[in-house]
Amino acid sequence: MKISLSVVIGIVKNEKNEFFITRRENTLHFGGLWEFAGGKVKFNETLEMALSRELKEEMGIDVIEATRLITVQHTYSDRTVKMHVFLVTQYTGEAYSLLGQSWDWVKQTDLKNYTFPEANRAILSALYLP
Secondary structure (H helix, E strand, O other): OOEEEEEEEEEEEOOOOEEEEEEOOOOOOOOOOEEOEEEEOOOOOOHHHHHHHHHHHHHOOEEEEEEEEEEEEEEOOOEEEEEEEEEEEEEEOOOOOOOOOOEEEEEHHHHHHOOOOHHHHHHHHHHOOO
16 A cells, blocks of 8 residues: 655745755665755644744744645655645745755756756746746
């Protein structure tokens, strides 16, 4: 039986129109690939609550404004993941990786130079839509 997960992803954009990405630890599933911040939605948690909690835990920021960008479902051999993606344009705090991962602020045009998991293709495509 496959696991079914619901996750939130925050595409955090700074005042220079750059996006915050982190590199997954090599020991993790999809280790070495780049990703946007986020994580699992907990029981009795709204998507917005989960997004705020995850970005506080991972990046040390407090979300002020986030809008839904896209919802993507992706099936792996062992699990199905439903990703609720938000564009975060206003926040307080200074973003950095609290988990000790490599991280970077990247211009939209440079995202193509980073390797993301397969499931992120639709997310990256959505960032290029008008």
